[in-house]
Amino acid sequence: xxxxxxxxxxxxxxxxxxxxxxxxxxxxxxxxxxxxxxxxxxxxxxxxxxxxxxxxxxxxxxxxxxxxxxxxxxxxxxxxxxxxxxxxxxxxxxxxxxxxxxxxxxxxxxxxxxxxxxxxxxxxxxxxxxxxxxxxxxxxxxxxxxxxxxxxxxxxxxxxxxxxxxxxxxxxxxxxxxxxxxxxxxxxxxxxxxxxxxxxxxxxxxxxxxxxxxxxxxxxxxxxxxxxxxxxxxxxxxxxxxxxxxxxxxxxxxxxxxxxxxxxxxxxxxxxxxxx
Amino acid sequence: xxxxxxxxxxxxxxxxxxxxxxxxxxxxxxxxxxxxxxxxxxxxxxxxxxxxxxxxxxxxxxxxxxxxxxxxxxxxxxxxxxxxxxxxxxxxxxxxxxxxxxxxxxxxxxxxxxxxxxxxxxxxxxxxxxxxxxxxxxxxxxxxxxxxxxxxxxxxxxxxxxxxxxxxxxxxxxxxxxxxx
Numbered sequence: 105x106x107x108x109x110x111x112x113x114x115x116x117x118x119x120x121x122x123x124x125x126x127x128x129x130x131x132x133x134x135x136x137x138x139x140x141x142x143x144x145x146x147x148x149x150x151x152x153x154x155x156x157x158x159x160x161x162x163x164x165x166x167x168x169x170x171x172x173x174x175x176x177x178x179x180x181x182x183x184x185x186x187x188x189x190x191x192x193x194x195x196x197x198x199x200x201x202x203x204x205x206x207x208x209x210x211x212x213x214x215x216x217x218x219x220x221x222x223x224x225x226x227x228x229x230x231x232x233x234x235x236x237x238x239x240x241x242x243x244x245x246x247x248x249x250x251x252x253x254x255x256x257x258x259x260x261x262x263x264x265x266x267x268x269x270x271x272x273x274x275x276x277x278x279x280x281x282x283x284x285x286x287x288x289x290x291x292x293x294x295x296x297x298x299x300x301x302x303x304x305x306x307x308x309x310x311x312x313x314x315x316x317x318x319x320x321x322x323x324x325x326x327x328x329x330x331x332x333x334x335x336x337x338x339x340x341x342x343x344x345x346x347x348x349x350x351x352x353x354x355x356x357x358x359x360x361x362x363x364x365x366x367x368x369x370x371x372x373x374x375x376x377x378x379x380x
Numbered sequence: 381x382x383x384x385x386x387x388x389x390x391x392x393x394x395x396x397x398x399x400x401x402x403x404x405x406x407x408x409x410x411x412x413x414x415x416x417x418x419x420x421x422x423x424x425x426x427x428x429x430x431x432x433x434x435x436x437x438x439x440x441x442x443x444x445x446x447x448x449x450x451x452x453x454x455x456x457x458x459x460x461x462x463x464x465x466x467x468x469x470x471x472x473x474x475x476x477x478x479x480x481x482x483x484x485x486x487x488x489x490x491x492x493x494x495x496x497x498x499x500x501x502x503x504x505x506x507x508x509x510x511x512x513x514x515x516x517x518x519x520x521x522x523x524x525x526x527x528x529x530x531x532x533x534x535x536x537x538x539x540x541x542x543x544x545x546x547x548x549x550x551x552x553x554x555x556x557x558x559x560x561x
Binding site (some may be wrong): 198284 | 385388391392395410413416417418419420423424426427428429430431432433434436456458459460462463466467488491492493495496497498499500501504508
């Protein structure tokens with residue numbers, strides 16, 4: 105019995121043509137794609153080189169001969185000197201256009217009583233100064249603690265940024281790439297010092313930049329410039345004979361939350377164990 | 381070797397993926413990303429290019445030398461001009477005045493530093509304002525503290541008083557703040 109096979113052993117001329125066509129197509133396509141790939145790769149490497157030149161030019165022009173790899177910034181706060189005037193908070197706000205009721209730096213007032221009551225306050229971040237406060241407690245010691253981003257060497261906020269927006273610059277400043285941040289807020293939660301916030305208008309992470317636009321021009325950060333009692337000091341660990349490096353090397357200093365091993369770069373003179 | 385075409389098919393698909401990655405990368409990753417680490421290096425230059433607002437006391441002295449000298453001699457020598465006034469950028473640009481510098485003569489401005497607080501270091505000169513003003517008979521215990529109470533007697537640029545008594549006559553006329561415009 106002869107059955108009519110749907111695919112005869114002897115292919116029709118049309119089928120043969122189709123087979124050849126597929127093989128040819130695959131061959132030609134492979135050749136074409138590898139050609140495209142070679143062109144693209146060549147183009148990539150060429151473009152990469154020109155981009156590097158452009159970046160080099162940009163970093164050379166942004167500040168006359170400023171090289172971020174030649175600096176490592178450090179910060180020192182003397183709690184025994186701070187008068188809690190809030191000049192630093194107001195200066196930071198004016199310099200960096202910080203939205204109201206958000207703070208890149210702020211001042212906390214610690215009042216320690218014999219009963220151990222928690223009397224710490226920071227009304228409006230200390231921006232409007234502090235009022236005398238009647239607590240009814242036996243206050244045994246009281247002091248102001250200015251705070252800001254600690255620009256950690258091993259910072260949690262940089263480690264978990266999913267898009268590479270938070271980073272530590274070669275000169276040791278933790279910055280947020282404003283064009284890259286997606287505003288997920290992970291870094292705000294990760295910072296153990298509460299130094300970050302989501303900007304209420306741009307909805308991206310915002311924080312202390314150590315006034316990067318000032319320090320790259322050889323100026324001090326606005327908060328350091330504003331402090332009337334020199335409680336805030338700004339230094340460069342790469343500079344020979346730097347005052348702040350010398351103070352850190354020779355005086356009793358502490359950092360906030362050393363148990364977290366964040367490698368904080370803001371040092372405190374007169375740090376008391378009540379400070380959190 | 382009749383099955384080699386399977387190998388070629390796989391190689392072709394891998395090649396397609398490789399090309400897609402190389403081409404896609406070009407569009408997704410911004411230039412300068414990864415030059416120094418897992419971030420966009422150009423971001424540094426963008427931060428560095430932001431405008432400087434505070435010029436520092438030296439920049440004020442360029443035009444207001446008399447007041448700068450007054451300040452240098454007094455106890456407010458460590459207080460930068462812009463702490464009590466406003467940032468330079470709101471007042472002048474490239475050496476030319478662009479707007480009036482706002483003047484704050486309020487009691488609150490002095491109180492930022494000089495209101496007596498327990499947390500302040502004892503070396504800081506501080507007063508209880510009401511007690512200070514009633515003792516000097518500027519106000520009675522019932523009065524409100526007038527807004528310009530401090531600058532009536534103290535020269536803010538060199539604030540130390542030679543004698544602890546209010547000046548003769550009408551105190552409101554003895555405004556010691558010179559016009560800085």
